[in-house]
Amino acid sequence: MVSILNKVGIDFKVLGRRERCCGYPLILLGDYDGFKALAKDVVGIISSEGVDKVITNCPGCYRCFNEFYPKVLGVEVLPFKVIHSTQFIYENIRLGKLRFKDGVKLRITYHDPCDLGRHSGIYDIPRDILTSIPNIEFVEMERSKEAARCCGAGGVLRMLIPQLSTQVSITRIKDDVSPLNVDAVITACPTCVKNLRDGASISEMFYNLKHIDVLDIVELIDELTL
Amino acid sequence: MSLWFDSYREALTKEMENEVLKVALERFTRTYWNNRNKALRRLPYYNYYRKRVREVKTWSIAHIDELIKMVKENLEALGGTFYLANTAKDAAEYVAKVCSEHNAKLIVKSKSMVTEEISLNDVLISRGMEVVETDLGEWIIQLRSEKPSHIIYPAIHLTREEVAKTFSKVLGRELPSDPSILVRVAREKLREKFINADVGISGANVIAADTSTIFIIENEGNARFSTNAPPVHICVSGIEKVVPTVEDALLVSRVVTPNATGQLMPVYISLITGPSRTADIELKLTLGVHGPKELYLVLVDNGRSKMINDPDFREAAYCVKCGACLSDCPIYREVGGIVWSYKYIGGIGAIWTYFTHGLDKAAPLAFTCTTCGRCKAICPLEIDTPSMITKLRERLLRAGLVPQEVLTTIKNVKTVGNPFGITPFLSRW
Structure with missing residues (x-):
C-alpha cells in the first residue's frame, strides 16, 4: 500500500x-x-x-x-x-495516476470479502479494477457477490475453531475456485488472504489440485503498475 | 476455564472427519443451490412476494396477542379445541393428557420442529405410547435414534447407502441403495400405521387467524394421511406462526417453498379449518366423517414472547423456517446440523435456542459462526442473523459463557492493540 x-x-x-x-x-x-x-x-x-x-x-x-x-x-x-x-486504487487508475505495465498473461478470479461485499455493498469497484488490467482474463465464480462463500476466517472463527475455519477455505478453493482453472484468486482483505492461502496450499497437498496463488488486490496492483 | 467449549470443539472436529457426512453434504449443497436458483428464475414475482411476507410478519408479530385470540375464537366456533402452552413442559403434558384421554396406543406424526423443541416423543413414549414418525427423513432418523440435522431435511446427514443399511437392518433383509426401493419400503411399512393410529400429530407451517386455518406444506402426503386418517388430530405449533388471513398464509407458503426445496409449489398444501364435518343428512351438523372428529391446536410460547419483546432479537420471530440460511451456510456445509444444534440448528438456531432452551445451550452455537452474512442475503425476509449473533455473544460474555480464546482476544485488542497479541515491529516505515 x-x-x-x-x-x-x-x-x-x-x-x-x-x-x-x-x-x-x-x-x-x-x-x-x-x-x-x-x-x-x-x-x-x-x-x-x-x-x-x-x-x-x-x-x-x-x-x-x-x-x-x-x-x-x-x-x-x-x-x-x-x-x-x-x-x-480505483480512483487513481481513473485519474491516470496509476498506470499499468505490460504485465504477464494471467487468468484470475475475485473472492468477495464478506465485510466489503455483503456487509458494505462494494462489489463492482474491485471487479472494475481487475478488468481494467491489460492481459488479464477475469472469470467469475459461480458463487460470487452476495452469494459468495465465506473464506472461513470471519467472526473470529479462525481463532475459536481453526480446523473448521480452514475447512471452509478448502471448500472455497476446491469447489468454487478450482473448477475455473485460474492462476490466481484475488481478494481485498488480509484475513481472507491468510485463510485462503491455507486453503489453497492444503488443497494442493491433499487434493492434488494445481497450485493457485492467493493475492491481495493491493499486492497485484503494486506489482503491475509503473 | 471453558471446558465445555473444548469438548464441543472436539465433537465438531470429529464430525468434520465423518466421511458419510462429507459426501452427504457435498451432494446436498450442490443440488440445493441448483434447484433453488432454477426455481427463482421461474418466479418473476419472488421479490414482491418476499417483501410482502416481511410486511405481513412484521405486522403479525406486532399484533400477536390479537391474532392468537382470533385463532382461538374461530377454532372453537368450528368445534375445535385451542390450547396456549406457556412452556415446553406445559405443551408436552397437555398433548400427553389428550392422548391418554383417548386411550391412544399408536400415534402417527408428521414432521414438526416444535415437537422436537418440546421433546414430545420422549414424553409420549414414557407414557407407554407408540410414536411413529411418518415423514421419510424423520422416520429414518427415528429408526436410527438420531436427531434431525436440518429443519427441512432431517436426514440430510445420511447418504442413500446409509439409509439402505438402516432399512436392511429393520427389515432383516439386504436392500439396495436405490431411493425408489427405499421409498417403497417406507410406503408399505407406514401404511398400516396411518390406518391403525389413534391420534395424528402434526405441526403447522403457517396459521391464518381470520378462519383459524392450519397450513401444512409437504410433498410426501404423509402429513395429509396422518392428519386425516386417525380420529383425533393434534396440531402443535409456535405462536409466531399466526398471520392475519388465508391469503397472507398462502403468500408465506409460496415464499417458503422455493427456499426450502426449490419447487414453485409443494405437492400438497393442506388447509385445515376445524374438524371434519357433514350436514348431508337433514342439514344436521355432525362432526367427524372421514377426517378427525376432534381437532386440537396447541400453540407454544416457550420463550417466544420474550424473544418478541426483546428489541435486539424480535426479528428472529419473523423466521418462516424455510431453512435457506442453513442450506447455503458455509459452516453448515462442513459440519451439518447434528453437533451445531441443540434442538434448533445453526446461526438463527442459536438465537432460537437462547429463548427456547437457555443461554448456556446457545453458547456453543453462537461461537460457530463467521458472521459472513450469507444467511441474511439468502433469507427471503432478510433477517439479520449475523447482527443478532454478535448481540447474543454480548449476553454470553456478560454471563461468562464464552470460550477462553474470546477473553484472550479481547485482552489482546485492549492491551497490545491487535487481536493476535503480538507486538509488531513497525519502525521500517
Missing part, C-alpha cells in the same frame, strides 16, 4: 506504534463497552494527526469505521473520511 501511495505521489503518514486495532473483534465477541471506549481512543489518535482521509486495507476496519463508529459515538460523520484501499 505504501508503495502505491508513493507511486500516486500523495502526502501520507502511518501511525506506527501509535496504531491501535479498530476494535471490530470486540464487536464480534460482544464487548460493546470495550469497543465504545476503544473507538473514542482511535478517533482521538487519528484526529490528532490532522489527516483528511484514512485508507485501510481491511474490510473489517472499513466497515467498523463507517458503520459502527458513528453508531457507538453517536455522530453523523467522523472527523475524517475512511476509505478502503480498493476505492483509492
